[in-house]
Amino acid sequence: MDYKLLKEAHPKLNIKFNHALSDYSYTKTGGEADVIAFPKSKDEVKQIIDWAKEFDAPLTILGNLSNLIVKDGGIRGIVMILTDMNAISVDGHYIYAESGAGIIEVSREAYRHSLTGLEFACGIPGSVGGAVFMNAGAYEGEITDINVKIEAINREGQFLTYTNEDAEFAYRHSIFQENDNIILGVSFELQPGDQEAIKGKMDHLTELRESKQPLEYPSCGSVFKRPVGYYTGKLIQDAGLQGHRIGGAEISRKHAGFIINVGGATATDYVEMIEYIQETIWNLNSVRLETEVRIIGREAE
Template sequence: MIDNKILQELMTLIPGELIKVNEPLKKYTYTETGGNADCYISPRRYEEVSAVMKFAKTHHIPVTFLGNGSNIIIRDGGIRGIVISLLNFTDVMVEYDQITAGSGAAIIEVSRVARDHHLTGLEFACGIPGSIGGAVYMNAGAYGGEVKDCIDHAKVVNEEGDILVLSKDELELDYRTSSIQSQHLVVLEATFNLERGDITVIQAKMDDLTQRREDKQPLEYPSCGSVFRRPPGHFAGQLIQEAGLQGHRIGGVEVSKKHAGFIVNVDNGTATDYEEMIAHVRKTVLQHAGVELQPEVRIIGEKTAD
């Protein structure tokens, strides 16, 4: 837990109104699950992020970063130490054929800004329910496009609180991986190289992809998006469906009847329900098809409250 002395010291680094104690994290996740954060901080400037990181390292306090919570499960016991929210970093700037967006900006909204400026290259992101930071972290992609196709560089912060700029090559983007993960970095903003295009053509492509997403995905329920990585030579949803798991329920969560690659919160499900379901799906698919599914969703936090 964070004691009063630590809180008082934190308030000398950033305004007190940006700090919340014992904050429920279920308010910030797409699954609407998760316990409380000991200390939830919402910086408004990159320098504040850096200062908190340096402070936490000095005091040996664990730090967890949280974007818009679209591809994450926070366990019911919550998160110890400091949670830094990136949701205030939503600025989007357009300069010629480049777009720079803060890590907290929704990549869907950034794709729309690109369209409005007659820029093509981000259409694939028009249905990805994640933030820029999360999208770079996992090299998000959909419908044949991914972040590595158009990113130029990213501004990041490391565990020591140093703010760095990484080139596309230094980001080491691959299928749902990046150096952001392996080097324990956090994205503050990212810049994308796009091309001039016909807004009518761009809009038509976005309309098509949006319709395809609405037709196939269970958007009517809370979820964490696609739960599993695509296994080589297979599709996770198809394997789950063939294993007879579609509609299977544990507690308040269910393998979607609309798309088996999604686990939806249909009745006040908990993070524990999600973890148990993920484990059950992995075990069943392995037994049925001999394929070991790997989760794409991040699972963090404590299983039970202290």
């Protein structure tokens, strides 16, 4: 397929051809995409969806690739990265953010306006869309705890609106993982709070994160979901796996729940490490570790 036809049809679109997704992923791994498009508005998103539908082109939607592994064979078709859609606005105790805005930045905007409810997100590196997609959470808080209204578009190009209840939030889950609809923007309903108290909580959570997580290395964040009755990091730590390395991927010595890129890691190294951890923990504890990180794309040829 000649994807340059997309650029000809919509010359104002920001598009790259045959570009490595490792330039955007938090692990610094991942193969090429045939096309990477960076829409700046809902209308541009719809243009890309309509074109992909007309020409039967594969279309993959990504945020800022923080809790994601793209395989070394890359992704065929069009990859739409939404990080250029990053506007944030405040109206009373509501904050509206486009899906490509960083959830960290939204939490900071809430602090600046003395609004409480998003402090837990002050260290989550994902986008707003990604945070809603997986019901992101940290330090006893989750997106589901906040009343949200979600703007989305389906693969037919129809605009939709979801309430908190419509989103069917559960642990690291939302309806968007099942219906394949694309999150465009989110309205968060927060509560007035004391600015100093909000800052104090955010500073405390930031200190906890920096002291416990290997932020000095590329990683995909928390790799596994928490199994019922267990703590993933402790299972991995007790298994003596910290420091184990496959290629350039290493189980962090600072936090056993993280796999870090210590230099030259490939996505294959990451996937093999994930499978090694799962097999080891199953053999030792009969506990199945499910991935929180999404793994997408094709194997290298």
